[in-house]
Amino acid sequence: MNKKQLYILSTICLMVAIMVSCEKILPPEPAEYEILDGPVEGLSNQQSAQFLKGDIAFNDEIFTAQTGLGPIFVANSCGSCHAGDGKGHPFTTLTRFGQIDETGNQFLHLGGPQLQNRALPGFTPEQIPAGATFSKFTPPAVTGLGFLTFVSDADILAMADPNDADGDGISGVPNWIDVPAFVAIHQNAVSQGGKYIGRFGKKASVYDLLQQTVNAYNQDMGITSLFNPIDVYSGLEIDPEVSTQTIHNVVFYLQTLKAPIQRNQNDAQVIQGKNIFNQINCAGCHKPTLTTGYSPIAPLSYKTFHPYTDLLLHDMGSGLDDGYTEGNAKTYEWRTPPLWGLGLSPNSQGGQYFLMHDGRAKSIEEAILMHGGEATNSKMQYQNLSPADKDALIKFLKSL
Template sequence: MQKIVGEMTFKKISILIVIALFAVVSACETIMPDEPAPEEVLAEPIEDLTPAQLNLHLQGDGEFARIFSQAEGLGPIFVQASCESCHIGDGKGHLFTALTRFGQYEQDGVTWNSLLNQGGPQLQHRSIANYPAEAIPNGVRQATFIAPNVTGLGFLEAVTDQTILDLMNEQALAGIVSGTVNYVDAPDFFTPKAHHIPNGQGQYIGRFGRKAAAIDLVHQTTNAYKQDMGITSDFDLQDPINYAVSGLSGDNVADPEIPAGTVNAVAFYIQTLKAPPRRNTNDPQVIAGENIFKQIGCENCHKQTLTAGPSIISEINNKDFHPYTDMLLHDMGPELDDGYTEGSVATSEWRTMPLWGLGLQKDSQGGTQFLLHDGRATNYNQAIQLHGGEADFARANYRQLSQAQKDQLFKFLDSL
């Protein structure tokens, strides 16, 4: 290299630089990382958002990823410091980020007490400096919840109450399964939409959460900010408190710690995340598995197709979509009865979780699937075997399948 004759002049150096830059720019596509295929990721917006909607989506995306520090209001007791800590890549959570909820029945054995005056319904087992974390009171009931994936929720939010009630009634008539709804008290900030139908007590159908305790995504997001991160908002000005210390908040940050606009932006971000994409839909094994899924009765609850009601998001507005849920609560038998509940739901009842995104779940769970509400199952077989109660007949049918048929079923689930 050093046998270049003569002095390296500006001209020679310039030529070398131009050649080098040209080579780099030419190679740019091959030396830069590719975007993952759309069907391999969850964290993407719905197509056809308007520029203004996309801008709001991105604003919410930033807030969803925002990590709160103690100085910004985290705590005084909390579970995680950001939305994305639990919903990595907008996918399902991990045992490490699981939530613990607790409560107990009143002496009448019917009325559920969320133990709000003892720090319920959610345990915050972490805390800011010089403030103790919360502990679960003795003798109460508890359950562990893994965070669900958050994609496609805008479609579920747009399903009308009437559609849900119709499904409930259809199931009652058919007599195979008997889903129900959880009517919950609406928070002060809840503004009903045209499709919301209150019951006689002014309560509304819950549709988010394992026990369907949140009416819409603003309700769910407000609760998550408070219960998961200890972040107060215009919608809820009260920090979670360790009542074993005092009735006062232990953080010195003025409330609200975030404005309503931030909560709304995050809710909009979630509303406008795409429906989880499917893969390998033409694979004969997947098609065979889908048929088995229907034949053995899974689809009675994990309903393939729902129709959204009116929405300002054109991609959602009155569109069919495929979440594999009926949005109803079902008795899952003693196998999944943790003795814990929310609202008027029986302890063995769980909302049918959408199966979409199942095949991408391990990409947000460190390569291992943690299935069911608390991650106790690590493969499809374990999860299905734990389906009792109203799903007992489907489980019995599943047990009759050959291993080859089970494998086809699993391939179908992986394609979701």
């Protein structure tokens, strides 16, 4: 073999080696449990296609002045508030304004319930009207919402204890809300005086993901739809700026995002922390396990899952009372937030924690210590734990 042939052969061998080793030298996929996005297992091909369309609309579609953004708004895409489908950052924290009692929002005619604090060039952002109270809401993670959707009303009511009959200091009540006409009431829904149980939002003031999606397009981005054609700036009915099909795709995407996967479940310290979680009765509100009822989406039907919430309102004490409310919730009542995915929050919050309803807690411990009202007993028990037990509890919470 002469030199020339050797060159050619070496080059060919090098090229083949590179082709074969492609997978080895390219960045690997993160483990499934390290990320929040991705669909539930068991979707059909058609459902996967709809999931992808919803994924694109949710994470990639950026609204501009030309495509209907604003003119006053909070964010210009769904993904701006829910990076990687996780908890949001104070950058996109929402401000809701209204009143102190449960008589319904008295400021709808003045731009309520949500403050659009940003505006296109040439426009002026909204201001909180005189006399209105307000609260700030940090965007929640959006994973596993399909499972929460299909928990039956009967199961939610079974967890409620409005009169604290069991004497554990924890009551828990549903938020009975008016449901907009475009929302279809679920099978076997329970009604009270024409109102239904809200299960989404910081105050549980949203019935389902369709209502949440339509509201977010309208109130967060100033995007009208067939379901809510009112422009947030002018207050006039205008042409839809997002298609009905896109709304349905986004709702399907949110319904079929997988539930967060717990990490290090078999770690001794995590197991110890889980036991402490139960001993100091955090699980009184943050119910570890729920089950779904029937769902037209088979992978969500009759499933057991672990969200660490009871979807009920609880008195959280004066420290968390912002003087603003929604539905029939009191100003000091907040829906138990699901704890699943808590340990992955920094991955969507810029490497830090921004916890509680408005992101005021910068660590899990700070968040625990901000609990009051019905959670006072659990908080005090936490304060009395040894440093090792506290560490174990925090490690458990970070594993979720």
